[in-house]
Amino acid sequence: MAPVLGQFGRTVFSNFAKGYSHPKVYLSNTSSSFREMSQGKKILLTTGCFLTTAAAGLAYSLNESVKAIDLNLHPPKYPWPHKGHRHEPELLAALPFRKLELDKAIGLYDAASLRRGWQVYKQVCAACHSLRFVAYRQFVDLFMTEDEAKAEAAEATITDGPDANGKMFQRPGKLADYIPSPYPNEEAARVANGGAYPPDLSNITVGREGDEDYVFSLLRGYADPPAGVELGENQHFNLYMQGNAIAMAQALYNGLIEYDDGTPATASQMAKDVTHFLAYCATPELESWKKYLFKWTIISTCLFGLAWYYKRHLWASLVYRRVAYRDVNKKH
Amino acid sequence: MAVSNFVYNTFFKKSSSAALTVVVGAILFERGVDAFTDSVFEYYNRGRLWKNIAHLYPPKPED
Numbered sequence: 001m002a003p004v005l006g007q008f009g010r011t012v013f014s015n016f017a018k019g020y021s022h023p024k025v026y027l028s029n030t031s032s033s034f035r036e037m038s039q040g041k042k043i044l045l046t047t048g049c050f051l052t053t054a055a056a057g058l059a060y061s062l063n064e065s066v067k068a069i070d071l072n073l074h075p076p077k078y079p080w081p082h083k084g085h086r087h088e089p090e091l092l093a094a095l096p097f098r099k100l101e102l103d104k105a106i107g108l109y110d111a112a113s114l115r116r117g118w119q120v121y122k123q124v125c126a127a128c129h130s131l132r133f134v135a136y137r138q139f140v141d142l143f144m145t146e147d148e149a150k151a152e153a154a155e156a157t158i159t160d161g162p163d164a165n166g167k168m169f170q171r172p173g174k175l176a177d178y179i180p181s182p183y184p185n186e187e188a189a190r191v192a193n194g195g196a197y198p199p200d201l202s203n204i205t206v207g208r209e210g211d212e213d214y215v216f217s218l219l220r221g222y223a224d225p226p227a228g229v230e231l232g233e234n235q236h237f238n239l240y241m242q243g244n245a246i247a248m249a250q251a252l253y254n255g256l257i258e259y260d261d262g263t264p265a266t267a268s269q270m271a272k273d274v275t276h277f278l279a280y281c282a283t284p285e286l287e288s289w290k291k292y293l294f295k296w297t298i299i300s301t302c303l304f305g306l307a308w309y310y311k312r313h314l315w316a317s318l319v320y321r322r323v324a325y326r327d328v329n330k331k332h
Numbered sequence: 333m334a335v336s337n338f339v340y341n342t343f344f345k346k347s348s349s350a351a352l353t354v355v356v357g358a359i360l361f362e363r364g365v366d367a368f369t370d371s372v373f374e375y376y377n378r379g380r381l382w383k384n385i386a387h388l389y390p391p392k393p394e395d
Binding site for chain 1: 361365366368369370372373376377380381382383384385386388389391
């Protein structure tokens with residue numbers, strides 16, 4: 001490779017040194033006469049183009065109506081520990097007085113909140129909602145000790161089997177068990193809830209537009225129906241639900257449960273904790289994803305450095321050479 | 333120069349030692365990156381992790 005490049009360089013440079021003149025190339029002098037225009041005409045034409053584009057843009061934006069067909073209230077963004085603040089101006093304003101905000105990149109779940117959230121799920125939501133894809137073993141060292149997780153599992157009754165006689169049987173849960181569902185099947189759940197199906201909550205925060213913010217807002221979004229809104233039987237008015245009518249009654253009230261860490265169990269506190277817990281259930285991999293991204297950044301920076309060094313190493317002989325030209329025609 | 337000569341002669345001159353250097357270097361580098369990542373995450377998330385708060389929940393006495 002290097003000899004070839006060297007030969008190429010020598011040919012080009014010696015031709016150049018000999019005063020070899022390249023044929024002139026004229027670029028498209030038939031299609032554009034802009035270069036031949038006078039200064040004034042050029043300015044006029046440019047201004048005209050600008051004005052036309054601006055007028056077209058203005059006309060287009062004036063023609064766009066405000067899209068008010070969307071009757072859904074969109075949830076505001078909340079500063080989750082694993083997602084971070086997304087209100088940039090506010091963040092920038094307060095920056096010197098605040099811990100550096102890297103929650104989005106390297107923030108992990110808040111164990112104390114997860115622990116409270118599990119209590120809320122277990123004592124409130126578990127009466128109607130299943131959490132089929134979450135196992136007790138996941139809680140170990142995330143927000144409870146192994147012994148506590150074993151005790152939690154043992155409280156649950158798991159249907160296992162079939163045994164040697166082909167019968168299903170009941171046994172206390174083990175760490176590896178998944179959280180048992182309140183109803184054996186969807187039909188049973190519907191009958192118990194007046195025809196509405198309480199969805200499985202394992203993936204709810206990624207399954208709804210607005211993610212965690214939506215679930216939190218939904219839990220806090222109950223209100224008296226405004227005049228003229230007709231609700232069906234067994235329906236409740238909720239600001240954030242699609243169509244504003246939800247078949248789930250308000251589940252959280254101040255002081256409904258008692259937290260084991262003594263945090264006052266206000267309705268918003270419980271909503272925040274249970275939503276944080278459900279966010280963990282939907283994306284338990286988030287923590288390792290963030291670590292992988294961090295490691296990937298470090299490693300690829302190092303690899304980039306190595307590649308840069310190797311490139312300089314390979315090209316050094318070309319880049320640092322000195323070339324002297326001798327006029328072969330001149331008599332010495 | 334002395335350093336780079338020493339490095340070249342001990343680690344890279346023979347293909348066998350170069351291969352060994354690459355393998356051992358990769359293992360050490362990976363362990364270093366892992367340890368660094370974990371310490372950054374633990375530092376940034378201090379107070380949020382279970383190991384920071386586990387002592388707040390003493391085991392309930394058996395009854």
